[in-house]
Amino acid sequence: MLELIGEWMVVSDPPAHTRLRRLAAGAFKGQRISAMGEQITALVDELVEAFTGGDLISEIAYPLPATVIAMMLGAPVADRDRFREWSDELALVAFGAGGDARAERHERALRGLREMDAYFRELIALRRREPGEDMLTALMAADGDPAAGDRLSDDELVSMCALLLFAGHETTTNSIANATLALLRHPDQLARLRADPELIAPAVEELLRFDGPIKVLNRWVVAETEIRGRRISPGERVHLVLASANRDPEKFADPDTLDLARRPNPQIAFGKGIHACIGAQLARMETRIAVARIVERLPGLALAAEPRWKPSLASRSLEQLRVEVTR
Protein backbone atom coordinates (compact mmCIF):
# COMPACT_ATOMS: atom_id res chain seq x y z
CA MET A 1 0.00 0.00 0.00
CA LEU A 2 2.84 2.39 0.74
CA GLU A 3 4.26 1.93 -2.78
CA LEU A 4 1.12 3.63 -3.94
CA ILE A 5 2.36 6.78 -2.20
CA GLY A 6 6.11 6.32 -2.69
CA GLU A 7 5.76 6.54 -6.45
CA TRP A 8 3.65 9.67 -6.55
CA MET A 9 5.02 12.19 -9.02
CA VAL A 10 4.99 14.87 -6.36
CA VAL A 11 7.77 12.98 -4.55
CA SER A 12 9.70 11.90 -7.66
CA ASP A 13 12.46 13.55 -9.70
CA PRO A 14 13.09 13.61 -13.44
CA PRO A 15 13.08 11.43 -15.49
CA ALA A 16 10.37 9.48 -13.59
CA HIS A 17 8.58 12.74 -12.76
CA THR A 18 8.77 14.02 -16.34
CA ARG A 19 7.08 10.90 -17.66
CA LEU A 20 4.24 10.86 -15.10
CA ARG A 21 3.68 14.59 -15.39
CA ARG A 22 3.50 14.40 -19.19
CA LEU A 23 1.01 11.54 -19.01
CA ALA A 24 -1.16 13.41 -16.49
CA ALA A 25 -0.89 16.78 -18.24
CA GLY A 26 -2.89 15.63 -21.25
CA ALA A 27 -5.83 14.79 -19.02
CA PHE A 28 -5.63 18.18 -17.24
CA LYS A 29 -5.71 20.33 -20.36
CA GLY A 30 -7.68 23.56 -20.18
CA GLN A 31 -10.78 22.49 -22.11
CA ARG A 32 -11.48 19.47 -19.92
CA ILE A 33 -11.28 21.61 -16.79
CA SER A 34 -13.34 24.51 -18.22
CA ALA A 35 -16.01 21.99 -19.18
CA MET A 36 -16.50 21.19 -15.48
CA GLY A 37 -17.62 24.74 -14.63
CA GLU A 38 -21.35 24.09 -14.88
CA GLN A 39 -21.25 20.92 -12.80
CA ILE A 40 -19.17 22.61 -10.11
CA THR A 41 -21.56 25.56 -10.03
CA ALA A 42 -24.50 23.18 -9.55
CA LEU A 43 -22.70 21.42 -6.67
CA VAL A 44 -21.81 24.72 -5.01
CA ASP A 45 -25.38 26.00 -5.36
CA GLU A 46 -26.73 22.88 -3.71
CA LEU A 47 -24.34 23.20 -0.76
CA VAL A 48 -24.79 26.96 -0.34
CA GLU A 49 -28.60 26.81 -0.60
CA ALA A 50 -28.73 24.15 2.12
CA PHE A 51 -26.46 26.11 4.44
CA THR A 52 -28.24 27.78 7.35
CA GLY A 53 -25.21 28.64 9.43
CA GLY A 54 -22.77 26.55 11.45
CA ASP A 55 -19.41 25.21 10.32
CA LEU A 56 -18.85 26.42 6.78
CA ILE A 57 -16.00 23.92 6.40
CA SER A 58 -17.93 20.75 7.17
CA GLU A 59 -20.99 21.94 5.22
CA ILE A 60 -19.40 23.52 2.12
CA ALA A 61 -15.60 23.75 1.89
CA TYR A 62 -14.88 20.13 2.87
CA PRO A 63 -17.48 18.17 0.85
CA LEU A 64 -17.12 20.19 -2.38
CA PRO A 65 -13.59 19.25 -3.53
CA ALA A 66 -13.95 15.54 -2.69
CA THR A 67 -17.15 15.41 -4.72
CA VAL A 68 -15.49 17.27 -7.60
CA ILE A 69 -12.65 14.73 -7.71
CA ALA A 70 -15.06 11.80 -7.58
CA MET A 71 -17.06 13.41 -10.37
CA MET A 72 -13.96 14.16 -12.40
CA LEU A 73 -12.83 10.53 -12.15
CA GLY A 74 -16.27 9.38 -13.24
CA ALA A 75 -17.25 7.62 -9.99
CA PRO A 76 -20.97 6.93 -9.57
CA VAL A 77 -22.78 9.57 -7.48
CA ALA A 78 -23.61 7.03 -4.78
CA ASP A 79 -19.91 6.41 -4.08
CA ARG A 80 -18.87 10.03 -3.67
CA ASP A 81 -19.01 10.14 0.11
CA ARG A 82 -16.38 7.41 0.36
CA PHE A 83 -13.85 9.70 -1.33
CA ARG A 84 -13.83 11.96 1.73
CA GLU A 85 -12.93 9.11 4.06
CA TRP A 86 -10.19 7.89 1.75
CA SER A 87 -8.75 11.36 1.50
CA ASP A 88 -8.53 11.60 5.31
CA GLU A 89 -6.95 8.15 5.45
CA LEU A 90 -4.41 9.06 2.78
CA ALA A 91 -3.42 12.15 4.74
CA LEU A 92 -3.03 10.10 7.89
CA VAL A 93 -0.80 7.53 6.21
CA ALA A 94 1.20 10.03 4.15
CA PHE A 95 1.85 12.51 6.98
CA GLY A 96 1.63 10.13 9.92
CA ALA A 97 -0.43 10.87 13.01
CA GLY A 98 0.78 11.70 16.49
CA GLY A 99 -0.52 10.65 19.87
CA ASP A 100 -1.27 7.36 21.59
CA ALA A 101 -3.92 6.33 19.12
CA ARG A 102 -1.28 6.36 16.44
CA ALA A 103 -0.78 2.67 15.68
CA GLU A 104 -4.44 1.85 15.82
CA ARG A 105 -5.51 4.77 13.65
CA HIS A 106 -2.79 3.98 11.16
CA GLU A 107 -3.99 0.37 10.93
CA ARG A 108 -7.55 1.52 10.37
CA ALA A 109 -6.44 3.97 7.70
CA LEU A 110 -4.49 1.25 5.89
CA ARG A 111 -7.59 -0.92 5.84
CA GLY A 112 -9.51 1.98 4.31
CA LEU A 113 -6.84 2.46 1.67
CA ARG A 114 -6.90 -1.20 0.70
CA GLU A 115 -10.59 -0.72 0.08
CA MET A 116 -9.81 2.40 -1.98
CA ASP A 117 -7.23 0.47 -3.99
CA ALA A 118 -9.78 -2.24 -4.82
CA TYR A 119 -12.36 0.43 -5.67
CA PHE A 120 -10.08 2.26 -8.11
CA ARG A 121 -9.08 -1.03 -9.74
CA GLU A 122 -12.71 -1.85 -10.39
CA LEU A 123 -13.38 1.62 -11.77
CA ILE A 124 -10.33 1.30 -14.03
CA ALA A 125 -11.47 -2.11 -15.31
CA LEU A 126 -14.90 -0.64 -16.03
CA ARG A 127 -13.44 2.31 -17.97
CA ARG A 128 -11.18 0.02 -19.96
CA ARG A 129 -14.31 -1.82 -21.10
CA GLU A 130 -16.51 1.26 -21.42
CA PRO A 131 -14.56 4.49 -21.97
CA GLY A 132 -16.32 7.65 -20.76
CA GLU A 133 -15.86 11.41 -20.91
CA ASP A 134 -14.12 11.42 -17.52
CA MET A 135 -10.54 12.12 -16.55
CA LEU A 136 -9.81 8.49 -15.72
CA THR A 137 -10.55 7.56 -19.33
CA ALA A 138 -8.33 10.47 -20.47
CA LEU A 139 -5.52 9.32 -18.15
CA MET A 140 -5.72 5.83 -19.64
CA ALA A 141 -5.57 7.14 -23.17
CA ALA A 142 -2.75 9.59 -22.44
CA ASP A 143 0.36 8.85 -24.39
CA GLY A 144 3.69 9.77 -22.81
CA ASP A 145 5.83 8.90 -25.80
CA PRO A 146 3.75 8.39 -28.95
CA ALA A 147 6.62 6.55 -30.63
CA ALA A 148 6.77 3.96 -27.85
CA GLY A 149 3.02 3.93 -27.11
CA ASP A 150 3.76 4.72 -23.46
CA ARG A 151 0.67 4.39 -21.24
CA LEU A 152 0.01 4.37 -17.48
CA SER A 153 -0.27 0.86 -16.04
CA ASP A 154 -3.14 -0.10 -13.71
CA ASP A 155 -0.87 0.31 -10.68
CA GLU A 156 0.15 3.74 -11.88
CA LEU A 157 -3.46 4.72 -12.52
CA VAL A 158 -4.46 3.70 -8.99
CA SER A 159 -1.55 5.69 -7.60
CA MET A 160 -2.50 8.71 -9.74
CA CYS A 161 -6.14 8.62 -8.58
CA ALA A 162 -4.97 8.51 -4.96
CA LEU A 163 -2.58 11.42 -5.54
CA LEU A 164 -5.31 13.55 -7.13
CA LEU A 165 -7.56 12.91 -4.15
CA PHE A 166 -4.79 13.58 -1.63
CA ALA A 167 -3.45 16.70 -3.35
CA GLY A 168 -6.77 18.13 -4.45
CA HIS A 169 -9.05 17.76 -1.44
CA GLU A 170 -7.70 19.35 1.73
CA THR A 171 -5.88 22.08 -0.21
CA THR A 172 -9.05 23.24 -1.92
CA THR A 173 -11.06 22.98 1.31
CA ASN A 174 -8.55 25.30 2.96
CA SER A 175 -8.42 27.62 0.00
CA ILE A 176 -12.19 28.20 0.24
CA ALA A 177 -12.22 28.42 4.05
CA ASN A 178 -9.16 30.66 4.37
CA ALA A 179 -10.48 32.95 1.64
CA THR A 180 -13.83 33.27 3.40
CA LEU A 181 -12.16 34.03 6.72
CA ALA A 182 -9.87 36.66 5.17
CA LEU A 183 -12.90 38.38 3.63
CA LEU A 184 -14.77 38.33 6.96
CA ARG A 185 -11.76 39.92 8.61
CA HIS A 186 -11.57 42.62 5.91
CA PRO A 187 -15.12 43.96 5.57
CA ASP A 188 -13.99 46.68 3.17
CA GLN A 189 -12.65 44.06 0.76
CA LEU A 190 -15.74 41.89 1.21
CA ALA A 191 -17.92 44.89 0.35
CA ARG A 192 -15.71 45.60 -2.65
CA LEU A 193 -16.18 42.06 -4.00
CA ARG A 194 -19.94 42.21 -3.39
CA ALA A 195 -20.12 45.47 -5.31
CA ASP A 196 -17.95 44.17 -8.15
CA PRO A 197 -18.35 40.40 -8.66
CA GLU A 198 -16.12 40.64 -11.77
CA LEU A 199 -13.22 41.02 -9.36
CA ILE A 200 -13.40 37.34 -8.43
CA ALA A 201 -10.42 36.12 -10.50
CA PRO A 202 -7.80 38.58 -9.16
CA ALA A 203 -9.48 38.35 -5.75
CA VAL A 204 -8.84 34.61 -5.53
CA GLU A 205 -5.17 35.09 -6.52
CA GLU A 206 -4.84 37.65 -3.75
CA LEU A 207 -6.64 35.46 -1.20
CA LEU A 208 -4.30 32.58 -2.11
CA ARG A 209 -1.33 34.89 -1.63
CA PHE A 210 -2.65 36.25 1.65
CA ASP A 211 -3.43 32.93 3.35
CA GLY A 212 -2.69 30.02 1.01
CA PRO A 213 -3.42 26.38 1.95
CA ILE A 214 0.22 25.22 1.88
CA LYS A 215 2.71 26.99 4.11
CA VAL A 216 5.85 24.92 3.53
CA LEU A 217 7.32 22.60 0.88
CA ASN A 218 10.47 20.53 1.40
CA ARG A 219 13.37 19.83 -0.92
CA TRP A 220 16.70 18.03 -0.75
CA VAL A 221 19.51 20.18 -2.07
CA VAL A 222 21.43 18.59 -4.96
CA ALA A 223 23.99 21.25 -5.85
CA GLU A 224 26.17 23.66 -3.93
CA THR A 225 24.08 26.82 -3.64
CA GLU A 226 24.53 30.27 -2.22
CA ILE A 227 21.60 32.45 -1.24
CA ARG A 228 22.18 35.86 0.31
CA GLY A 229 25.52 34.86 1.69
CA ARG A 230 24.37 31.50 3.09
CA ARG A 231 25.94 28.37 1.59
CA ILE A 232 23.75 25.30 1.29
CA SER A 233 25.34 21.94 0.44
CA PRO A 234 24.10 18.86 -1.40
CA GLY A 235 22.24 16.49 0.92
CA GLU A 236 20.84 19.25 3.10
CA ARG A 237 17.11 19.58 3.48
CA VAL A 238 15.49 22.95 2.92
CA HIS A 239 12.03 24.22 3.77
CA LEU A 240 10.49 26.47 1.15
CA VAL A 241 8.15 28.73 3.05
CA LEU A 242 5.49 29.71 0.53
CA ALA A 243 3.60 31.68 3.15
CA SER A 244 6.64 33.87 3.67
CA ALA A 245 7.50 34.25 -0.03
CA ASN A 246 3.91 35.37 -0.60
CA ARG A 247 4.48 38.25 1.84
CA ASP A 248 7.91 39.21 0.50
CA PRO A 249 8.14 43.02 0.59
CA GLU A 250 10.60 42.95 -2.32
CA LYS A 251 7.95 41.27 -4.47
CA PHE A 252 4.70 42.73 -3.17
CA ALA A 253 4.01 46.33 -2.19
CA ASP A 254 2.35 46.44 1.26
CA PRO A 255 2.49 42.65 1.49
CA ASP A 256 0.33 42.45 4.63
CA THR A 257 -2.47 44.41 2.99
CA LEU A 258 -5.27 42.43 1.38
CA ASP A 259 -5.94 44.12 -1.96
CA LEU A 260 -8.34 42.08 -4.07
CA ALA A 261 -7.40 43.96 -7.21
CA ARG A 262 -3.63 43.50 -6.80
CA ARG A 263 -1.95 43.27 -10.22
CA PRO A 264 0.43 41.85 -11.15
CA ASN A 265 0.21 39.16 -8.50
CA PRO A 266 3.02 36.62 -8.83
CA GLN A 267 1.83 34.62 -5.80
CA ILE A 268 3.23 31.11 -5.41
CA ALA A 269 0.52 29.28 -3.47
CA PHE A 270 0.58 26.64 -6.23
CA GLY A 271 4.34 26.20 -6.01
CA LYS A 272 6.71 26.84 -8.93
CA GLY A 273 8.64 25.06 -11.64
CA ILE A 274 8.22 21.49 -12.83
CA HIS A 275 6.13 20.42 -9.80
CA ALA A 276 3.82 23.45 -9.97
CA CYS A 277 0.32 22.33 -9.07
CA ILE A 278 -1.19 20.45 -11.99
CA GLY A 279 -4.65 21.05 -10.53
CA ALA A 280 -4.20 24.83 -10.32
CA GLN A 281 -6.79 25.60 -13.00
CA LEU A 282 -9.34 23.32 -11.36
CA ALA A 283 -8.58 24.65 -7.88
CA ARG A 284 -8.93 28.24 -9.11
CA MET A 285 -12.27 27.44 -10.70
CA GLU A 286 -13.61 25.72 -7.57
CA THR A 287 -12.44 28.52 -5.29
CA ARG A 288 -13.79 31.25 -7.57
CA ILE A 289 -17.21 29.65 -7.89
CA ALA A 290 -17.47 28.80 -4.18
CA VAL A 291 -16.29 32.19 -2.88
CA ALA A 292 -18.43 34.09 -5.40
CA ARG A 293 -21.54 32.17 -4.34
CA ILE A 294 -20.80 32.41 -0.61
CA VAL A 295 -20.43 36.16 -0.93
CA GLU A 296 -23.49 36.60 -3.14
CA ARG A 297 -25.96 34.14 -1.61
CA LEU A 298 -25.12 34.59 2.09
CA PRO A 299 -25.42 38.35 2.54
CA GLY A 300 -25.57 38.31 6.35
CA LEU A 301 -22.47 36.15 6.69
CA ALA A 302 -20.61 36.82 9.98
CA LEU A 303 -18.22 34.95 12.25
CA ALA A 304 -20.06 33.09 15.03
CA ALA A 305 -16.97 31.99 16.93
CA GLU A 306 -13.27 32.83 16.92
CA PRO A 307 -11.73 30.19 14.61
CA ARG A 308 -8.61 28.24 15.59
CA TRP A 309 -5.80 27.10 13.27
CA LYS A 310 -4.75 23.44 13.40
CA PRO A 311 -1.25 22.99 14.84
CA SER A 312 0.24 21.84 11.53
CA LEU A 313 3.53 22.80 9.95
CA ALA A 314 2.75 22.18 6.30
CA SER A 315 -0.85 23.21 5.89
CA ARG A 316 -2.72 26.38 6.80
CA SER A 317 -5.86 24.79 8.02
CA LEU A 318 -8.74 25.87 10.29
CA GLU A 319 -10.33 23.49 12.81
CA GLN A 320 -13.74 24.94 12.00
CA LEU A 321 -15.22 28.08 10.51
CA ARG A 322 -18.42 28.73 12.46
CA VAL A 323 -20.55 31.44 10.90
CA GLU A 324 -24.02 32.93 11.09
CA VAL A 325 -26.10 33.68 8.06
CA THR A 326 -29.20 35.81 7.63
CA ARG A 327 -30.80 35.67 4.25
Place this chain on the structure above:
Amino acid sequence: MRIGVDPDVCEAHGQCSVVDLDLFPLDDDGHSAVGPDREVPPGEEGAARIGVDACPVRALRVLSA
Protein backbone atom coordinates in the same frame (compact mmCIF):
# COMPACT_ATOMS: atom_id res chain seq x y z
CA MET B 1 -0.80 32.51 -34.23
CA ARG B 2 2.69 32.95 -32.78
CA ILE B 3 3.75 33.14 -29.15
CA GLY B 4 7.05 33.76 -27.38
CA VAL B 5 8.63 34.08 -23.98
CA ASP B 6 11.03 36.67 -22.58
CA PRO B 7 13.57 34.52 -20.68
CA ASP B 8 14.69 37.51 -18.60
CA VAL B 9 11.20 37.93 -17.22
CA CYS B 10 10.21 34.26 -16.76
CA GLU B 11 10.42 33.21 -13.08
CA ALA B 12 9.42 29.56 -13.54
CA HIS B 13 5.94 29.86 -12.06
CA GLY B 14 4.86 27.03 -14.36
CA GLN B 15 1.28 28.31 -14.62
CA CYS B 16 1.34 28.25 -18.46
CA SER B 17 2.36 24.58 -18.42
CA VAL B 18 -0.58 23.79 -16.16
CA VAL B 19 -2.90 25.04 -18.92
CA ASP B 20 -1.23 23.00 -21.67
CA LEU B 21 2.16 21.31 -21.36
CA ASP B 22 2.40 20.68 -25.12
CA LEU B 23 1.97 24.35 -26.02
CA PHE B 24 4.02 25.56 -23.05
CA PRO B 25 6.87 23.13 -22.38
CA LEU B 26 9.30 23.73 -19.50
CA ASP B 27 13.03 23.16 -19.24
CA ASP B 28 14.53 21.08 -16.42
CA ASP B 29 14.49 24.07 -14.06
CA GLY B 30 10.87 24.79 -14.75
CA HIS B 31 11.46 27.86 -16.91
CA SER B 32 9.47 28.23 -20.10
CA ALA B 33 10.98 26.46 -23.10
CA VAL B 34 8.58 28.14 -25.53
CA GLY B 35 11.43 30.13 -27.06
CA PRO B 36 11.32 33.60 -28.59
CA ASP B 37 8.91 32.71 -31.40
CA ARG B 38 6.79 29.59 -31.69
CA GLU B 39 3.91 28.75 -33.99
CA VAL B 40 0.69 27.60 -32.29
CA PRO B 41 -0.91 24.65 -34.11
CA PRO B 42 -4.22 25.61 -35.75
CA GLY B 43 -7.20 25.05 -33.43
CA GLU B 44 -5.11 25.56 -30.27
CA GLU B 45 -5.34 29.36 -30.24
CA GLY B 46 -7.82 29.44 -27.34
CA ALA B 47 -5.60 27.37 -25.07
CA ALA B 48 -2.57 29.42 -26.14
CA ARG B 49 -4.31 32.63 -25.11
CA ILE B 50 -5.32 31.19 -21.72
CA GLY B 51 -1.74 30.01 -21.15
CA VAL B 52 -0.27 33.41 -22.04
CA ASP B 53 -2.76 35.11 -19.69
CA ALA B 54 -1.89 32.66 -16.90
CA CYS B 55 1.65 34.05 -16.65
CA PRO B 56 1.71 36.07 -13.42
CA VAL B 57 4.75 38.10 -14.52
CA ARG B 58 3.77 38.66 -18.16
CA ALA B 59 6.79 36.86 -19.56
CA LEU B 60 4.69 35.31 -22.33
CA ARG B 61 3.34 37.19 -25.28
CA VAL B 62 1.10 36.69 -28.28
CA LEU B 63 3.37 37.87 -31.10
CA SER B 64 0.82 37.70 -33.88
CA ALA B 65 -2.75 36.52 -34.09
